[in-house]
Amino acid sequence: MSPKVVDKQKKRDKILRAALKVFSDRGIADFKMIDIAKAAGIGKGTIYEYFSSKEDVITGCFEIFMHDFGDILASGLGEKSNPKEKIINFFKLSFKYFSQHQEAMSVLFDFWAAGIPRKHGTPLIPSMKKEYFEFQKYLAAILEDGIKENYFKQHDTQTTALIILATLDGLMFQAVLGVIDIEDKSLPDKISNTLLEGILNE
Amino acid sequence: MSPKVVDKQKKRDKILRAALKVFSDRGIADFKMIDIAKAAGIGKGTIYEYFSSKEDVITGCFEIFMHDFGDILASGLGEKSNPKEKIINFFKLSFKYFSQHQEAMSVLFDFWAAGIPRKHGTPLIPSMKKEYFEFQKYLAAILEDGIKENYFKQHDTQTTALIILATLDGLMFQAVLGVIDIEDKSLPDKISNTLLEGILNE
Amino acid sequence: MSPKVVDKQKKRDKILRAALKVFSDRGIADFKMIDIAKAAGIGKGTIYEYFSSKEDVITGCFEIFMHDFGDILASGLGEKSNPKEKIINFFKLSFKYFSQHQEAMSVLFDFWAAGIPRKHGTPLIPSMKKEYFEFQKYLAAILEDGIKENYFKQHDTQTTALIILATLDGLMFQAVLGVIDIEDKSLPDKISNTLLEGILNE
Amino acid sequence: MSPKVVDKQKKRDKILRAALKVFSDRGIADFKMIDIAKAAGIGKGTIYEYFSSKEDVITGCFEIFMHDFGDILASGLGEKSNPKEKIINFFKLSFKYFSQHQEAMSVLFDFWAAGIPRKHGTPLIPSMKKEYFEFQKYLAAILEDGIKENYFKQHDTQTTALIILATLDGLMFQAVLGVIDIEDKSLPDKISNTLLEGILNE
DNA sequence: TATGAATGAGCCTTCATTCAT
């Protein structure tokens, strides 16, 4: 009488975790649906019980990635009171997340490429710009607070926020390439020294 | 040496220019060989007279892109004597290049994604890391000069070079997304103020 | 004998009625098992408690269709004594049936196509020819009676029966296409005038 | 310099002939694209150089079928002057065509089923009704001529035309089922005797 | 040298059927 009961959300999540692993190993440009099925230990057709298409898996994967990353940031948010420390902490938390989720790091740039608007067709991840603004807002708020607290000079916080984000993004790419090591504990301070001195009040 | 060779080279280049346009419009993940043939105004089979495979076109395209970009940097290299100006100039020249080659900007991140090493298979652009080191060397040399000239503090120039590169890369991504405008003439100074103050000697 | 068996039969019938509706809406070539389940208000798997396969549902559906249609004919059989009226009545009863079962009308030609013998494989409805002979027998008997009663000329009743059946079938197709309207009460007489005059005794 | 030249129209036609054969052998509901490729002696992908989809092949096949059949009718059109003979000739020509194109006969009823309008989706052959009206027009014109020539009684020629068409269609179905034999030379006269006497002027 | 018709490997997706609950 009662059919098999499955936690749909949980299984969807399980598939997405498998997908992330596959994306990381083969790249979004190259993976096959069967790869994900195998990685998730399920049949090929089962994926389509939870996702409508290949693209839907990619999009879903981006969403949990953003969600996870957002959680990490939120969890470490209130820890520091010094505004400069907060920014450094942003780098530290980011490094920590990607250090713990190596797969996410490789995939990040596939996501980027998939988020770029094109003359032809809709990008796979149309929400990329919106997501970017969220991060900008997050950092700009910290900078604004820093100015209010007289810790930072008066300056264009929106642009600085973008520059900080740009640096993080670029560093993540270097990490993926193997040019830098995000486990290197001295890195956040070096970044801070290069990036933030210009906006400090003497 | 013979005119035939020159012609071959010229046509190969023509195809690559067409390819870059196509990559920009559709993304490297999505383009078809026929797109390039149409864009180049030639037959589908003709591409294979100049390239051994689809991958070969992508790789070739990355090469002319790097070559072009290198030329721009080299051409503007000697213009400034002030080390800080040299770094700012690096951003200015980069912005100028991508401003003049909008297609290249969209494709940049496809190239990035194609350069990431994977657990499975060889990346499409295996030379990415090597190229990255070239840029690092270029910037580190400027920074070292700046230290010798007592313009910059003593500091870890290799890491600073990477941070500067990271920022440029990240900003390019923002430009592609439409978050920043690289035509904005105030941008290089803002970047310099945020990035370089920390390493300036008072 | 036991109530269970009756229930089984009843539910099987319910599924077949739902199937007929689905066949009508989507065509036999296009329907899915899930469509029938939904139309019957049951689970997908439940169909397989009553039918061994998709083909079995189609066959079963054809059977109830023939059964229903046969009932209609049998019920109206004895009403007329005039042989010509009996033939006209055959058309009238057929039109009445399909008028009351619009779904059956659309499906009729799917059944036809499914009844055609092929070089490759067995037709879905192998009994089509046998069923056809039943109708031929039914009509030929009426015609033979008419000859005995001196109402009809001596003629090849078997062939005439087939011609009458052919005309009915063809008209049903026109009705499905929307070329004729089987509700049109003048139609049976027009048919009779065209079809039967040739065999009437002056 | 000059590429391979192919008579696109001829090859398209070749594929359609192969398709008709396949439809006949397996039915439209059951055939695979690879069947057609094999029957045409070409590769699977080649079909898609000439047709956009599986459906497009079916539609194209219906078109050449109608074209061929129209040609047969047109070729035998003027041969008879007696209006009754013209109608009989219509049957004779139809029988001749299907006798010479056995494949077309089996497929006819697949086409029919594919022409039926459905509540869900567009029929594969939406032009079926339009085609039907052409035949009706063709026969009604012959009947009208017969009336003018005082050969036929005044009567509803449109309906008679439909009844004649209906009979032909139904007979073709019987032929496919193997109930009648269209090679039987006595058949057209029997049909005429049953069908047309009622509209003859005594 | 240039071409585009031909090809088939390969992959996404569907859906009839199964079976654990």
Added chain:
DNA sequence: AATGAATGAAGGCTCATTCAT
């Protein structure tokens, strides 16, 4: 008995690549 989650066989279609012209 009833269910619907799971499955994988199957097939339509794409497109990089080849090669006859």
